[in-house]
Amino acid sequence: MRCSWPLALGLGWVLTWSSASLPTWSQGVQQQASLAWTEAYVAALERQTDLVLTREPLSAPLTRLELARWLTEFFGYVPNPKQVQEIRDLEPNTPDYWTAQAVLQAGAMRLYEGNEFRPQGDLTRLEALAILVRALRLPAPSQADIERWMALYTDAAEVPEVGRALVAMAGEAGLLVNVPDPAKLRPNRILSRGEGAVLLHQALVHRGKLPPLPPPVAQLRPSPAPVAKSVQPEILQTRVIPEAGVVLPGQTVTVEAQGTPNGKASVDIGDLVRGLPMEEVQPGYYRAVYTLGPQDSALSPDIRIQLSLNGLETRVQRRLPQLALGKVAPPRVEPLFPSSTPLPQPAPAPPTPLAASHGPRITAIRLHPQRDLVEGDILTIAIWGDSGGVAQFDLGKLALNQPMREVRPHHYEGTYVVAPTHQATNPTLRVVLTKDGLSQEYWEIFPFSIDGSKGTRPTIQPASGPVVAGPPRIFSVTTNSTNLRRGEILRVTMQGDPGGRAAFRIVGVTPEVEMREVAPGLYETQQQLPSNMQPVNNGIIEVILERGGQRAIQTSPSPITIAP
Structure with a gap:
C-alpha cells in the first residue's frame, strides 16, 4: 500500500491523502490493461529525441526521477550550479542529482519534507498534472471556469478542493485525456509510463513544440462561458531582471508580468521611459525589454505596470531599492552582470592555493x-x-x-x-x-x-523609399568602448537617415568595413580586432553613409586606443 504524505501540487497547494483515497487492488489490475492507445503519443515523442521510451513496459508506474528526465529532455531544463538545493536522497554530482536540480530550479517539481526528492516514488494523475501545470506556467482560472470543468466529470468529488483549479488549468491546456471513460478523471490513480507519456505529449502540443494528434474521443471540453461585457483586469505577479546591482548604458532591464490575458500592458521605468509597450509573449504573460541609453540614470527606480482590457485598467508599482541604472552611485550590492569595460581595480591580493576539494569559481x-x-x-x-x-x-x-x-x-x-x-x-x-x-x-x-539564413544584404536591406534631396544625415556615432585590446570586440553604432549604405573605418589603420541597417536608420557592426593588429593610440573612427549617390562622413566624438 502507498504511504500517506503531503503532496505539494503547485500554486501553494498542499494536499494530504488518507488511505481511503489510495488506489485499490482492482484499480491496479485495470492499470495493467492494454495501453495500446498510448503508443501513437509515445512514438511522436520518440521521434523528437534519442530517448527510447518503450525500453521499459508502458504499464509500469512512472517514477518521479523518470518524469524529471523527460522534462529536462523535452523542456530543455539546465541546472545552474550556483543555485543548487540540498537533496538528501540523491548522491551529489551524479547525473540523477543534476536532473533533479534542473527540474527543481525550473519550479516544475518540488522536494518533500526533509529535502527528499524520492526519485523512485510513483505519481498519481493529479500529482503529474500539477507538475506539468507548473512547467507550462499556466494562468490561474476563474471560479466560473473551475465550475464549468468540474461539472464534466462523474468522479469530481474525488478531487480535493485545492486541486479543482488544477483540473481546470490542465483542461484548458488539453492535458485531460481520460481512457477508457472520458468522464472520469481518476485523480488518485497511480500513473503508468504510457499515460505519463500522453500527458507530456499534450503539454508539448500546448507549447507548440509538437503537432497535435487527431482529437481523442476521451477529451471533454465544457461549453464556452458567456462573454462578459467588462472584466476587471488583474496583475498577479511581476518580475524585474535584474532586481539588484548595476545596469550600465547599453545593457538591458527586462520587466515581466503575469495577469489577465488578451490585455494591453505597458511599463514605466522610473523617469527613464513612460508607457513602454509590453508584448504578450504567451496568454497572460507580458514582457518588455529596455536598453539603457548613454544619458539614462536612476537610483532605486520605481517600476509601474499598467494593464488595460475592455476600457478598464489596473496598475501596480514596485520600488527596487538595490538597483542602479546608468552612471549613478550604486547601492551596496554586487553587480549581477558587470560591464565588460575595465574599471579601476585595487591591486590583486597574492594568489592562494585552492583547496584540493574545491574547483575554480x-x-x-x-x-x-x-x-x-x-x-x-x-x-x-x-x-x-x-x-x-x-x-x-x-x-x-x-x-x-x-x-x-x-x-x-x-x-x-x-x-x-x-x-x-x-x-x-x-x-x-x-x-x-x-x-x-x-x-x-x-x-x-x-x-x-x-x-544564419537571415542577415545577407538582400534580406536585411530595407525597402527603398523616396530619396530626400541633399546628402544623407548622420545623427550620432557611438562605440562599445574606447579602450580595447587585440582580440576583443569593437562595436560601432550609427544613427542616421534610413535606406543607405553604411561603413566605418579607423582612419589610417583599417579599410572601410560595412555596417548593417538593423532597424530603420540604425546601423551597426561588430568586429573582432585581429591578434596581429598594430597598436592604435587616440585613433579616429570615421563612419560613412551613402544614399542616392551622395555621401556623408562623421567621426566618433571619442578617440579609440587599441593595446597589444
Whole structure:
C-alpha cells in the first residue's frame, strides 16, 4: 500500500491523502490493461529525441526521477550550479542529482519534507498534472471556469478542493485525456509510463513544440462561458531582471508580468521611459525589454505596470531599492552582470592555493548582444572568475569546445560568429573553467534565436523609399568602448537617415568595413580586432553613409586606443 504524505501540487497547494483515497487492488489490475492507445503519443515523442521510451513496459508506474528526465529532455531544463538545493536522497554530482536540480530550479517539481526528492516514488494523475501545470506556467482560472470543468466529470468529488483549479488549468491546456471513460478523471490513480507519456505529449502540443494528434474521443471540453461585457483586469505577479546591482548604458532591464490575458500592458521605468509597450509573449504573460541609453540614470527606480482590457485598467508599482541604472552611485550590492569595460581595480591580493576539494569559481557571466542573432553577428561570452585558468564554451551544437581568453585578470572572453547554415532557438550555453585539474561548469539558456539564413544584404536591406534631396544625415556615432585590446570586440553604432549604405573605418589603420541597417536608420557592426593588429593610440573612427549617390562622413566624438 502507498504511504500517506503531503503532496505539494503547485500554486501553494498542499494536499494530504488518507488511505481511503489510495488506489485499490482492482484499480491496479485495470492499470495493467492494454495501453495500446498510448503508443501513437509515445512514438511522436520518440521521434523528437534519442530517448527510447518503450525500453521499459508502458504499464509500469512512472517514477518521479523518470518524469524529471523527460522534462529536462523535452523542456530543455539546465541546472545552474550556483543555485543548487540540498537533496538528501540523491548522491551529489551524479547525473540523477543534476536532473533533479534542473527540474527543481525550473519550479516544475518540488522536494518533500526533509529535502527528499524520492526519485523512485510513483505519481498519481493529479500529482503529474500539477507538475506539468507548473512547467507550462499556466494562468490561474476563474471560479466560473473551475465550475464549468468540474461539472464534466462523474468522479469530481474525488478531487480535493485545492486541486479543482488544477483540473481546470490542465483542461484548458488539453492535458485531460481520460481512457477508457472520458468522464472520469481518476485523480488518485497511480500513473503508468504510457499515460505519463500522453500527458507530456499534450503539454508539448500546448507549447507548440509538437503537432497535435487527431482529437481523442476521451477529451471533454465544457461549453464556452458567456462573454462578459467588462472584466476587471488583474496583475498577479511581476518580475524585474535584474532586481539588484548595476545596469550600465547599453545593457538591458527586462520587466515581466503575469495577469489577465488578451490585455494591453505597458511599463514605466522610473523617469527613464513612460508607457513602454509590453508584448504578450504567451496568454497572460507580458514582457518588455529596455536598453539603457548613454544619458539614462536612476537610483532605486520605481517600476509601474499598467494593464488595460475592455476600457478598464489596473496598475501596480514596485520600488527596487538595490538597483542602479546608468552612471549613478550604486547601492551596496554586487553587480549581477558587470560591464565588460575595465574599471579601476585595487591591486590583486597574492594568489592562494585552492583547496584540493574545491574547483575554480565562476562568479558572473554576461552575453552580448542580447537579441536575436543573424548571419555575421558576433556573440561575446564574458565570464568573471578565478584567474589563471583555462576556459571554453559550447553553444548548443553550433559551437563546441570553443576557447576563451583571459583578457585581463579574472575576466575571460570568447566569441561565436553566426554562420549562414546555423539555426537554433534558445540554445544552451555551457561554460567550463578549469584550473589545477579541477573544473566548474555553468549552464544558461540563451534567451533568443539564431538564424544564419537571415542577415545577407538582400534580406536585411530595407525597402527603398523616396530619396530626400541633399546628402544623407548622420545623427550620432557611438562605440562599445574606447579602450580595447587585440582580440576583443569593437562595436560601432550609427544613427542616421534610413535606406543607405553604411561603413566605418579607423582612419589610417583599417579599410572601410560595412555596417548593417538593423532597424530603420540604425546601423551597426561588430568586429573582432585581429591578434596581429598594430597598436592604435587616440585613433579616429570615421563612419560613412551613402544614399542616392551622395555621401556623408562623421567621426566618433571619442578617440579609440587599441593595446597589444
